[in-house]
Amino acid sequence: QFPRECVTPEGLRSGQCCPSPFGVADDACGSSTGRGQCINVAADARPHGPQYPHDGRDDRERWPVRYFNRTCRCNGNYTGHSCGRCRHGLAGVNCDQPVAVVRRNVMQLSGDQKRAFVSALDRAKRTVHPDIVIATRRYQEILGPDGNTPQFENITIYNYFVWTHYYSVSKTFLGAGQTSFGGVDFSHEGPGFVTWHRFHLLQLERDMQDMLQDPAFALPYWNFAIGGSNCDICTDDLLGARSNLDMNSISTNSIFSNWRVICESVEDYDSLGTICNNTETNPIRRNPAGNTARPMVQRLPEPKDVADCLQVNTFDTPPYYSTSSESFRNTIEGYSAPQGNYDPVVRSLHNLAHLFLNGTGGQTHLSPNDPIFVLLHTFTDAIFDEWLRRHAPDSAVYPSENAPIGHNRGYNMVPFWPPVTNAEMFVTAPENLGYSYEADWPAVPFTLTEIITIAIVAALVVVAVIFAATTCAVRNRSYSKAEGRQPLLGEQYQRYDDDKSQSVV
């Protein structure tokens, strides 16, 4: 959430977070080398939707101004909290060398590539984030009991990925003894679903590239739209097979059986107003297709569901919420049927894939603890990118007001740092964000009505051709009889024939 060097008592009191990329004096945001400047944060103030009635009570409103109101704006190809890094898809000292980051189907990686990916995830789970620390108290208590001890903690790269998701979905604390408000979600059930999760992945990919010192490292994806009830990536060479001893656990042959989750104590956070920290507790739980109480979530989405959802034309529709109908966003998120019609009992595509996992990966405050989350979301993002490519929407189709809090186009996404808006992620990835997907998309099969229509049209064409040919033949025959010539021999050929016979003579 915030750079380590900004969360000093002075930094927090000043509300300014503009470090130098090289740690030198009088060089806020690398201004001495033209990298960037320290400016006032722009935070969207347009009205949000009616779902959130507690304005003024939540640190995440108008993110990040409760904590900081001055930050770096970077020039050209530079980015990062101090303008010390290159924009996505660029590398080199001057950030002018393009890098190809290609996200591939994890099932199509070689054995070595699979091993490298699993081991990179495991390293990210154990490596402390080099730049970022997390708040462990709300803003009201951020300077600690003595008013001079900032309440922040180190966190590992992968746990930071988990924590940001938890923080974005957590309830609004309304005071001791009061029920926390759960009708708020800064990353789901609104247009920001696709843009928030896109940045979430970009941030992890970027952190892992730095950790591995490999600017071409790419997160792979899981094509979860394969139907049936088999989790094909749940094998020990990938995300872990099912344990033989406990159907809710991961096999001990997988490194992921050693992983412990964070952010499990939601009851405490909600009743005490505390915040999840880097403390790890229980192992990941997963029982794919095992939710016998909900047979509808015992199967994965079908390929046709992806083809159908890509045909939904409108990005989002009022009320820009989980009840929106004919909305591409609500369809890929999975609150609508794959064809776009809203149905409260339906769970499809992304939501269905989460619920299919039936365990850690199916609970919003915990789900990224199961690394399947990464691959499930890269595929969701690939569908979003394909939709952007096919429909080429104007940025204005993304609502600028009245979306649920956090989801307006100009809103900075919570709790990312430096501030980044939903609008900045509503662009095609290869051209604007420096990565692409290697993917084939299922075609929409014809409906019965379409097949019958095509058959009738084809039959009519055949009849018309036969009729035309017959009429022509009959006409030619009567014409040649009248002229005493061979039928079906054009005049030009006749003349050539005539000439030839003359020259031979």
Ligand SMILES: O=C(O)c1cc2cc(O)c(O)cc2[nH]1
């Ligand atoms: O109930 C749902 O539709 C549902 C569960 C779940 C878990 C998760 O981590 C998500 O990101 C979304 C989601 N939807």
